[in-house]
Amino acid sequence: MAKAKPSLSFLFLFHVLLFFAALLEPSNSQPATASNTAFIKSSCRSTRYPALCVQCLSGYAASVQQDPRQLARAALQVSLARARAAASHVGRLSRLRGITPRESQAVQDCVQNVGNSVSRLSQAIDELGQMGGQGAAGEAFDWHMSNVQTWVSGALTDENTCLDGFARSDMDGSVKNSVRGQVGELAQVVSNALALVDRYRSRHRGAKGQP
Numbered sequence: 001m002a003k004a005k006p007s008l009s010f011l012f013l014f015h016v017l018l019f020f021a022a023l024l025e026p027s028n029s030q031p032a033t034a035s036n037t038a039f040i041k042s043s044c045r046s047t048r049y050p051a052l053c054v055q056c057l058s059g060y061a062a063s064v065q066q067d068p069r070q071l072a073r074a075a076l077q078v079s080l081a082r083a084r085a086a087a088s089h090v091g092r093l094s095r096l097r098g099i100t101p102r103e104s105q106a107v108q109d110c111v112q113n114v115g116n117s118v119s120r121l122s123q124a125i126d127e128l129g130q131m132g133g134q135g136a137a138g139e140a141f142d143w144h145m146s147n148v149q150t151w152v153s154g155a156l157t158d159e160n161t162c163l164d165g166f167a168r169s170d171m172d173g174s175v176k177n178s179v180r181g182q183v184g185e186l187a188q189v190v191s192n193a194l195a196l197v198d199r200y201r202s203r204h205r206g207a208k209g210q211p
Contacts, residue, residue, distance in 0.1 A: 033061070033062075035066065036061040036062065040057050040058055041058075043068065043071055044192070044196075046199050052188055052189065053075075056075070056078045056189060056192070057071065057075060057078065060074040068196070068203050068204070069131075069200050072128065073125065073128055073129075075193035075196045075197070076124055076125045076197070078189060078193070079152075079155070079186075079189050079190045079193045080122060082185075082189050083114060083159075083190075085182075086114050086186045087111065087118055090107060090110050090111050090179055090182065091111050093107045093175055093179065102170075103171060103176070106166055106171065107175065109162070109165050110162035110183065113159065113161050113162040113165075114159065114162055116154075116158045117154075117155040117186075120151045120155040121152065121155050123147075127148045127151065128144070131144045145200075145204075148197055149201070152190065152197055155190050156187060156191060156194060159187040160187060162183050163179075163180060166180055
């Protein structure tokens with residue numbers, strides 16, 4: 001007897017639980033201070049989605065303190081967690097009852113796009129980690145940061161490519177809404193991370209007297 005395919009409502013509730021579990025704030029022995037929280041709020045004003053930025057990163061105030069490099073790293077880590085959750089969610093949509101062939105193909109393409117995004121964000125985090133505790137300087141700093149920006153920009157492109165696959169008017173429905181809700185917010189989170197990476201680069205160069 002064939003197994004029944006999962007319904008969209010069941011998968012949605014299941015992945016909402018996984019999604020929020022993946023985003024639990026990190027535990028910190030050092031409590032967040034008002035000045036650290038204010039630093040995150042001030043930094044998030046440079047992003048395209050500041051309210052979402054504060055929501056995602058306020059739990060990292062104690063570990064970030066007032067370090068723009070650590071803030072950029074936290075933003076990338078949040079982006080990676082959300083990308084993994086989105087990849088898992090989208091990967092299950094192709095098994096829903098009633099999905100059309102066109103939707104199935106768009107979902108498969110999106111799975112590949114978001115999977116690429118996961119890889120790029122992982123590479124960006126690794127690249128930032130290679131700069132050492134105090135960050136690199138001079139040409140080494142520029143080289144590392146250029147690589148980080150390239151990886152994050154590529155991840156954002158992957159997510160937007162996924163969303164483009166569901167832009168057709170004849171694809172309106174629960175599958176499209178589910179993908180656009182999950183991947184659309186992921187793209188916003190990654191956009192914010194890129195802005196904070198850019199901010200770190202400009203502040204670091206300014207502190208070193210570089211143009």
